[in-house]
Amino acid sequence: MVTLILHPLLAPFRRILSEATLLVLVLCAVAVQTRAEPSFQAELAPDSVGAGDSATLRLVFTDLGDVEAPTLPAVTNATIRYQGVSQQISIVNFSRSTSLIHQYQVQTQNPGLVQIPALSVEAGGQTYTSAPLTLRVGQGFDMSRIGFLRLMAPRPEVYVGETFPVEIRFYYRETPARQAPPSLKLDGFIKGQQTVENLPPETITNLLYSVVRWNIALTAVKAGELSLGPAEFQTLYVFQTQRRSRGMNSLFEPLFGGGEQRQLNFQSEPLTLKVLNPPSAGRPPQFAGAVGQFQLDVTASPTNVAAGDPVTIRVDITGRGNFDALRLPDLPSGSGFQLYPGTNSFTPNDPLGLSGKKTFEAVIIPESPGVHSLKWPMLAYWDPSTKAYRTDADHPLSIHVRPGVQSQAQPVGTVPGPAEPRTPPDSVNPQLELPLIPDLGPLVETSPSVITRPWFWWVLTFPVWAYGLAGLIPTWKRRCRESRQPATRDEAERRLATVIRSMRDAAGSGRPADFFLHLNNALQERIALSVGRPGGSFTVDVIQERLIPAGLGDEEATRLRALLERIAEARFSPDSSAAELSELLAEAEFSLEALGCMTRRA
Amino acid sequence: MNPLSRRKGLRLGFLLGLLPWGLLGATNGPVGISPESLFQLGNREVSAGNYTNGLTAYAKVAAVPRTSAALEYNWGVAWSRLGEEGRARSHWRLAERLTPRNPLVLSALRRPTGAGTTPVETEDLLGWTDRLTLDEWGILALVPTWCWGGLLFLRRWKPAAAAALRGYTLGLGLITLVALGVLGAALARRSLGPDALTSTPQTPVRISPLAEARTAFELPAGTPLKTRSFREGWYLVADPRNERAGWVRAHHLTRLPLR
Numbered sequence: 001m002v003t004l005i006l007h008p009l010l011a012p013f014r015r016i017l018s019e020a021t022l023l024v025l026v027l028c029a030v031a032v033q034t035r036a037e038p039s040f041q042a043e044l045a046p047d048s049v050g051a052g053d054s055a056t057l058r059l060v061f062t063d064l065g066d067v068e069a070p071t072l073p074a075v076t077n078a079t080i081r082y083q084g085v086s087q088q089i090s091i092v093n094f095s096r097s098t099s100l101i102h103q104y105q106v107q108t109q110n111p112g113l114v115q116i117p118a119l120s121v122e123a124g125g126q127t128y129t130s131a132p133l134t135l136r137v138g139q140g141f142d143m144s145r146i147g148f149l150r151l152m153a154p155r156p157e158v159y160v161g162e163t164f165p166v167e168i169r170f171y172y173r174e175t176p177a178r179q180a181p182p183s184l185k186l187d188g189f190i191k192g193q194q195t196v197e198n199l200p201p202e203t204i205t206n207l208l209y210s211v212v213r214w215n216i217a218l219t220a221v222k223a224g225e226l227s228l229g230p231a232e233f234q235t236l237y238v239f240q241t242q243r244r245s246r247g248m249n250s251l252f253e254p255l256f257g258g259g260e261q262r263q264l265n266f267q268s269e270p271l272t273l274k275v276l277n278p279p280s281a282g283r284p285p286q287f288a289g290a291v292g293q294f295q296l297d298v299t300a301s302p303t304n305v306a307a308g309d310p311v312t313i314r315v316d317i318t319g320r321g322n323f324d325a326l327r328l329p330d331l332p333s334g335s336g337f338q339l340y341p342g343t344n345s346f347t348p349n350d351p352l353g354l355s356g357k358k359t360f361e362a363v364i365i366p367e368s369p370g371v372h373s374l375k376w377p378m379l380a381y382w383d384p385s386t387k388a389y390r391t392d393a394d395h396p397l398s399i400h401v402r403p404g405v406q407s408q409a410q411p412v413g414t415v416p417g418p419a420e421p422r423t424p425p426d427s428v429n430p431q432l433e434l435p436l437i438p439d440l441g442p443l444v445e446t447s448p449s450v451i452t453r454p455w456f457w458w459v460l461t462f463p464v465w466a467y468g469l470a471g472l473i474p475t476w477k478r479r480c481r482e483s484r485q486p487a488t489r490d491e492a493e494r495r496l497a498t499v500i501r502s503m504r505d506a507a508g509s510g511r512p513a514d515f516f517l518h519l520n521n522a523l524q525e526r527i528a529l530s531v532g533r534p535g536g537s538f539t540v541d542v543i544q545e546r547l548i549p550a551g552l553g554d555e556e557a558t559r560l561r562a563l564l565e566r567i568a569e570a571r572f573s574p575d576s577s578a579a580e581l582s583e584l585l586a587e588a589e590f591s592l593e594a595l596g597c598m599t600r601r602a
Numbered sequence: 603m604n605p606l607s608r609r610k611g612l613r614l615g616f617l618l619g620l621l622p623w624g625l626l627g628a629t630n631g632p633v634g635i636s637p638e639s640l641f642q643l644g645n646r647e648v649s650a651g652n653y654t655n656g657l658t659a660y661a662k663v664a665a666v667p668r669t670s671a672a673l674e675y676n677w678g679v680a681w682s683r684l685g686e687e688g689r690a691r692s693h694w695r696l697a698e699r700l701t702p703r704n705p706l707v708l709s710a711l712r713r714p715t716g717a718g719t720t721p722v723e724t725e726d727l728l729g730w731t732d733r734l735t736l737d738e739w740g741i742l743a744l745v746p747t748w749c750w751g752g753l754l755f756l757r758r759w760k761p762a763a764a765a766a767l768r769g770y771t772l773g774l775g776l777i778t779l780v781a782l783g784v785l786g787a788a789l790a791r792r793s794l795g796p797d798a799l800t801s802t803p804q805t806p807v808r809i810s811p812l813a814e815a816r817t818a819f820e821l822p823a824g825t826p827l828k829t830r831s832f833r834e835g836w837y838l839v840a841d842p843r844n845e846r847a848g849w850v851r852a853h854h855l856t857r858l859p860l861r
Binding site: 306310343435450467470 | 816
């Protein structure tokens with residue numbers, strides 16, 4: 001409007017427009033001051049929910065001033081809770097109204113209807129009445145579509161004092177957003193350690209379920225038909241709603257977890273376990289309630305002591321069962337020892353602590369000298385797998401007790417404190433008085449000697465093992481060379497065969513230069529193999545120096561010498577006829593064969 | 603330049619150079635008093651008959667925590683003059699481990715004491731190995747071993763001289779073996795023998811590592827013991843003379859270093 005008034009084309013009408021605008025604003029203000037009729041109405045949203053879900057009831061008081069929240073009558077199949085009050089101002093067709101809204105939550109229970117009767121309120125001397133409302137309650141949310149909970153015990157019959165594992169398995173098709181650890185209703189059982197792990201998915205009734213399992217160690221403490229469970233598992237799910245939100249809300253939904261949140265409490269079926277007392281018939285006198293399978297191992301140290309000296313007894317009990325019920329039994333009367341219980345510890349072998357090792361350490365003190373045979377302790381337990389009592393005892397301990405010196409017992413609990421200097425005695429023999437050393441000398445750490453360090457022994461014995469290594473190096477080098485030689489020889493033989501083929505081709509095709517080149521290479525390679533040295537440039541001298549001593553015959557030597565001299569001449573006059581080449585080829589093959597035979601003989 | 607002022611300048615520079623070291627040293631010991639001063643203070647107090655003050659001064663020197671043979675010996679002398687022969691012997695034994703041939707320490711250990719106040723110590727077959735420290739035995743074994751190794755290498759390097767060196771090689775090899783054997787014996791004697799001494803008179807040996815446990819027997823101060831295990835401030839010890847075993851609090855014992 002202001003822009004319109006300030007437009008240059010409308011300058012002549014600017015005054016008229018300004019006055020008209022002012023008039024419109026005044027009329028609007030007057031119109032807005034007009035109030036609507038007071039009213040009271042009840043609203044229910046939504047009007048249809050599932051069992052267990054909730055709806056919202058709003059009592060709207062329009063232009064009735066401050067009205068207290070009315071007390072609603074009790075309704076069947078639902079509980080109503082007051083949630084709060086809010087105020088709303090609206091302007092419709094120049095009519096301004098102020099609404100006070102009291103909000104309630106209607107929590108439904110079972111499928112059916114929830115009838116909310118007409119509500120009457122007094123305000124401003126008048127009575128206002130709302131219309132009755134009906135909320136339809138459907139079947140509700142089907143939790144089995146999401147998942148279910150199972151409680152399992154290894155067997156239906158256990159014994160008092162027996163520790164056994166139970167499993168709670170949660171099969172689910174959708175992962176909860178949040179969850180609390182499952183709870184288990186216990187009566188007559190004591191809960192022990194608990195573990196949780198994911199199991200491979202399982203297919204049940206053609207549906208694939210993910211599975212998570214909790215293992216719980218339980219110990220039965222009373223006999224009878226005891227109910228175990230149900231197990232409960234509280235979860236919070238967030239379901240994406242079908243309705244697409246519009247505007248700004250859709251932008252923030254991903255940030256604030258848009259969707260419907262629903263708390264789902266899964267519950268398993270309870271179990272009934274028959275808990276039995278171990279039978280009294282055949283019960284050993286040492287039985288103290290231990291149930292399981294155990295093995296006993298007893299050691300004593302030292303076994304040769306003076307009377308009155310302590311002997312440390314170590315009792316290791318390994319196996320599976322209720323280790324909490326294991327106690328170190330008293331010594332039998334008249335055993336000749338006094339028992340002083342010490343410490344005990346338990347090392348579990350599995351996370352639930354169903355199996356492991358319990359160790360008792362105690363001290364026994366022999367009262368009299370002699371050789372004492374002590375068969376103690378004896379462990380008696382009920383084995384639920386064989387349904388029988390068992391007793392286990394290690395071999396008797398044999399302790400040799402010498403006559404001891406009488407020691408003056410110190411009252412229990414008194415510990416001498418730090419050194420308290422006493423007053424000097426009156427009689428100090430001056431002749432035996434020791435002089436003081438005047439110089440402090442170097443201060444040293446009272447650390448162990450260097451010979452206790454490993455490096456000292458390495459340094460000390462260095463010459464010995466270095467000498468040994470030095471003796472081993474030639475042997476090692478020779479073995480390396482020997483292991484490498486066959487490969488080198490095979491490679492040389494292959495190279496030689498290739499050269500001989502090329503030599504024959506050159507002789508057949510009448511190429512004397514190539515023939516002499518390949519012939520020289522073949523002879524050098526063969527001689528190198530014969531003398532056992534890498535290929536080089538052997539001359540005629542090698543025949544006299546190496547080959548004849550190695551077993552080359554005189555005739556072969558003569559022909560080989562002639563061949564090598566011919567190769568030397570060919571450097572200056574390589575031209576040869578085909579017949580000469582053929583003759584030289586035969587000579588070459590003879591010499592190569594002779595050298596080969598010599599090598600094989602060697 | 604005047605030689606006198608030059609000498610003063612040098613001395614000042616030397617002192618300034620020592621300042622950082624002095625500051626570093628001050629963080630390890632009692633602030634402001636050097637171990638040497640404390641030691642001398644202890645000596646003066648003991649000489650004056652104030653044994654308690656002397657003991658306090660010696661304890662402050664050892665708080666570094668380092669010690670010396672002289673400190674342990676004088677500490678033992680102070681205890682001895684107080685009549686605590688057992689405690690004195692535990693310090694002298696420690697001094698003996700540090701300087702096994704010190705005549706003062708040896709005479710102190712051989713000094714006759716009142717019957718019953720200290721344990722009777724007997725000399726065993728390998729007692730002579732205590733005349734040297736393990737470090738010294740180690741050097742005595744190291745030298746012939748290296749010489750013998752050198753001879754062996756020389757014979758390999760110069761085969762022609764092998765015959766001439768044969769006698770030396772055999773002789774030195776024999777000496778090496780003996781030296782290694784003595785080193786092993788000295789190490790075994792110290793490792794397997796007593797490694798602790800009771801440091802308090804009437805040290806209680808209890809049947810389990812608990813203050814409430816019954817006292818099995820008591821030992822006089824200075825009794826050599828063999829420790830077997832340690833648990834939360836308690837040592838399981840055995841008396842090598844009669845194999846009696848029990849638990850002793852750590853502060854009742856003086857551990858002998860393996861030296």
